[in-house]
Amino acid sequence: MRVISGIAEMTSFSQQKTAAGLVIGFVPTMGYLHPGHVSLVKQAAKECGAVVVSIFVNPTQFGPGEDLAAYPRNLKRDLEILDALKVDVVFTPEAKAMYPEGYGTFVNLETPLTGKLCGEFRPGHFKGVATVVAKLFNIVLPQKAYFGQKDAQQCIVIKKMAAELNFPVNIVIMPTLREKDGLAMSSRNTYLSPEERKAAPEIYQSLLLAKKMIEAGELRTEKITSAVRKKLAGLQDAEIQYVAAVNSSSLEAPVLLSGEILLAVAVKLGKTRLIDNILLHIT
């Protein structure tokens, strides 16, 4: 396994592999890897001739007052995990190489999509995400890139960005992995106190409650979101940021649920912001 931090060296590696006829699979991460990331890497290894994983805590997707400085990092452990998975390259660029002084080019989705759900609470977040993913695609030159469904809105934004800017990259979305008690895996779970960790599975339970109601025939969006809110209201020291039952492409809330529906919530448990979602197909 090679660890590359230089941008030109990374591109040159990819160009050589592509010239040799290999398909490059790419897993962009912010590090502090958990089994969700591992599932993406394993899928990439299954489908591609060379696997590149990036570890980069991207400053442009954090807002003022967010957890950029506190974001958990453990490069040594990450490299051990990736080495065991026989990844070809771990790409670890420096922030000052990615965003040199005077940096000014941003990729922005001028669409209502990016202002909804997480976008409402994290202004500028998806501009930072779209920009760094576009940059990483140009540096790593993958044919396939892998993202986790846990970040549902990010998946939608990246798919739209890649399609609209015509990147020759196939975006693969993999299912959310969960702890045994149902909590969606996330690097941010490490922030939780023992009490918060114990309470956190209630988030997924609230989504399962919504699913059960829908399966029992309740299609009124307002009834579903109220029931989820009511269940989440039982959480101590929690701030519900949003509870959404929306069209999974437009993120618009219908009056009556139908078609592809994203049930998504964001909750601040103490100081830790957690998100989770499930997709439902309603016929």
Next chain:
Amino acid sequence: MRVISGIAEMTSFSQQKTAAGLVIGFVPTMGYLHPGHVSLVKQAAKECGAVVVSIFVNPTQFGPGEDLAAYPRNLKRDLEILDALKVDVVFTPEAKAMYPEGYGTFVNLETPLTGKLCGEFRPGHFKGVATVVAKLFNIVLPQKAYFGQKDAQQCIVIKKMAAELNFPVNIVIMPTLREKDGLAMSSRNTYLSPEERKAAPEIYQSLLLAKKMIEAGELRTEKITSAVRKKLAGLQDAEIQYVAAVNSSSLEAPVLLSGEILLAVAVKLGKTRLIDNILLHIT
């Protein structure tokens, strides 16, 4: 010579050529070709194994009230010119394929650069330029792309965009070609009435006057731009949009000229907006 209008077909052509080890040279144009374009194509043919020329009048770089509908088009003649130059592919995408309904992804340079000179008079223009060039780079996948120095600010914006988004594309800038009387070649020259056409070379003459003054030792920016303005004031039915003597990277005007200087003007002659520039190195 192949004429390709499908985006997927274009990308597939380029991927095959790249896999075969050829360097792809790309000349993006809005058509209505003149010898300036031809010089770009010839340079690309000299340096690359395959040459792709795009012809696309990009709607997103025209503002409201600008000349999108009137922009001169003559595909038949363009194809004859390019066929004679033994271009490999002419890429002629449809606007609705480049910007399908609901399109929202834009590449924007959040820097003072894009608000100066032409940017002041054409708000949003460089966002449209950066966006379409990023899209075309992803579709055509060139290693080299060729632009004309006549659009000086566009060259600066594209170089910055390509570098900052890490496109693996070498940007080549070729000198402005001129008519015998000095008028910079431009597809928009066709708009000029016979009287306007006769007066138009005065624009280049005003730049040469500035150059002569600088060579004679005048380095006060204000003296230079005043002299140019005074010379241009002699033009009938003309509106001077800007006269700039600026640092060729930052586009900032110094008090005293030094280093790499861009002398640039934009003049509306009747209804036709003409731009021209020269670069000077002041030691």
